[in-house]
Amino acid sequence: MAEQREKTRDEIIADWVQGEKVKQRAGRKKRRMVDGEATVTINSLMDAMTIILIFLLMNYSMDPLRVDSSKDLKLPISNTELLPKKTIALTISAKSIILDGEPVCEVKNGAISKMDKGGDENSMLIQPLLTKLQAAAANQKEIDTRMNQKFEGMITFIAHDDTPYSLLRDVMYTATNADFKKFKFAVSKGGRRGYQAPGGKAKEGLF
Amino acid sequence: MARSRKKGLDDKIEDLNLVPIMNLVVCLIPMVLLGTALVKVGVINVNAPNFGMGKSSNENEDEKKPLNLTVMIGEKGIMIKASVPLNAIIKPTDGVEVSESGINIKEVEPFRMHDIEVGKNETVKKPFYHFNFPVLYSLMAQIKDGVKDQYPNETVIKLAVDSNIPVKHVIEAMDSIRFRLEKDTYVKDTEFKEASVKYEEVDGKRRAVPLWPDVMFAAKAQ
Numbered sequence: 001m002a003e004q005r006e007k008t009r010d011e012i013i014a015d016w017v018q019g020e021k022v023k024q025r026a027g028r029k030k031r032r033m034v035d036g037e038a039t040v041t042i043n044s045l046m047d048a049m050t051i052i053l054i055f056l057l058m059n060y061s062m063d064p065l066r067v068d069s070s071k072d073l074k075l076p077i078s079n080t081e082l083l084p085k086k087t088i089a090l091t092i093s094a095k096s097i098i099l100d101g102e103p104v105c106e107v108k109n110g111a112i113s114k115m116d117k118g119g120d121e122n123s124m125l126i127q128p129l130l131t132k133l134q135a136a137a138a139n140q141k142e143i144d145t146r147m148n149q150k151f152e153g154m155i156t157f158i159a160h161d162d163t164p165y166s167l168l169r170d171v172m173y174t175a176t177n178a179d180f181k182k183f184k185f186a187v188s189k190g191g192r193r194g195y196q197a198p199g200g201k202a203k204e205g206l207f
Numbered sequence: 208m209a210r211s212r213k214k215g216l217d218d219k220i221e222d223l224n225l226v227p228i229m230n231l232v233v234c235l236i237p238m239v240l241l242g243t244a245l246v247k248v249g250v251i252n253v254n255a256p257n258f259g260m261g262k263s264s265n266e267n268e269d270e271k272k273p274l275n276l277t278v279m280i281g282e283k284g285i286m287i288k289a290s291v292p293l294n295a296i297i298k299p300t301d302g303v304e305v306s307e308s309g310i311n312i313k314e315v316e317p318f319r320m321h322d323i324e325v326g327k328n329e330t331v332k333k334p335f336y337h338f339n340f341p342v343l344y345s346l347m348a349q350i351k352d353g354v355k356d357q358y359p360n361e362t363v364i365k366l367a368v369d370s371n372i373p374v375k376h377v378i379e380a381m382d383s384i385r386f387r388l389e390k391d392t393y394v395k396d397t398e399f400k401e402a403s404v405k406y407e408e409v410d411g412k413r414r415a416v417p418l419w420p421d422v423m424f425a426a427k428a429q
Contacts, residue, residue, distance in 0.1 A: 083249065085250070172255065183253040185250060188246045
């Protein structure tokens with residue numbers, strides 16, 4: 001401690017002078033930079049970013065139908081121009097059936113298990129789905145009567161493009177039984193229609 | 208503290224420090240971008256199928272015998288049926304068999320098995336159907352023109368599909384029959400796939416020219 005104090009006593013003034021000099025130099029440099037305006041202005045970038053952010057947020061919130069495509073849920077391509085409406089959404093992916101974000105039953109190899117069909121494989125009625133759909137329909141009817149609207153029975157199917165028609169038919173049949181009459185199919189707007197054979201094996205001018 | 212305040216007053220122009228906000232925005236934009244679905248989603252309106260015993264959506268039964276135009280899509284090709292004889296309306300076309308009972312569009316290449324990728328280095332053999340949709344569209348346009356005197360307001364078409372046909376081909380079929388395209392006949396598949404819908408002006412509104420826009424699923428007798 002004593003050694004340290006001695007040392008500082010000796011050098012304190014020199015150090016202080018040195019420090020002041022450095023500070024002065026830095027200050028001079030800074031002032032010079034301000035004079036020459038050599039700083040990067042990020043204001044314009046900020047403007048652009050804010051506009052992009054607002055635009056994205058608007059898009060994000062205005063979508064009435066949100067589809068998160070994945071390997072198990074790829075929408076079929078179509079050239080339709082109708083826009084989706086806010087309705088009850090029923091997703092048929094390669095692995096499960098989901099009603100408004102809530103999983104209802106499992107799908108295996110494009111079919112519903114025998115148990116979910118009430119023990120009869122040939123039955124078109126999917127029991128758990130029927131219960132959920134009836135509840136959803138009752139709920140929607142309640143909302144519609146409060147809002148003085150007519151219950152339209154509209155439902156949007158978001159179906160994976162490789163779903164066999166038999167599964168879709170069963171789901172549609174179940175929906176009809178739950179009082180849904182107007183169906184909408186969600187598709188991805190590709191601006192064209194039709195598919196190419198996988199692996200690009202389709203010949204030019206096949207037909 | 209005192210010194211810095213003094214300095215601030217001296218310099219007068221002190222830029223707002225936007226760097227933290229910038230950081231925030233730069234983080235938010237990729238987040239929202241990832242959240243937004245890049246696929247544009249559209250819808251196709253369809254009427255509920257008329258399942259014999261189920262509740263019917265067809266409330267207004269016509270007094271006149273309906274046209275009952277039905278398109279059947281199966282593994283062997285496409286069949287078209289109607290309550291009027293179609294062989295008088297249809298021009299003979301390659302790959303199309305016209306008889307009293309209906310029209311049969313044969314599949315040009317019967318469905319083939321294709322390797323479809325499932326995960327990494329794993330493929331599954333799956334059928335890929337080659338339906339002759341250009342011819343289906345051409346026939347639909349011919350039928351529309353052929354029956355327009357008898358059924359001027361008919362827009363309903365029934366679609367009966369075999370159990371194992373994938374949904375994408377059902378949608379493809381609906382795309383081929385709902386609206387009129389630029390030309391009335393297409394021969395080449397590629398040309399047909401790229402053709403866009405024809406538009407007309409009705410009361411100052413631009414709309415697609417309908418062909419058979421009201422698709423209804425028919426429940427096939429099991």
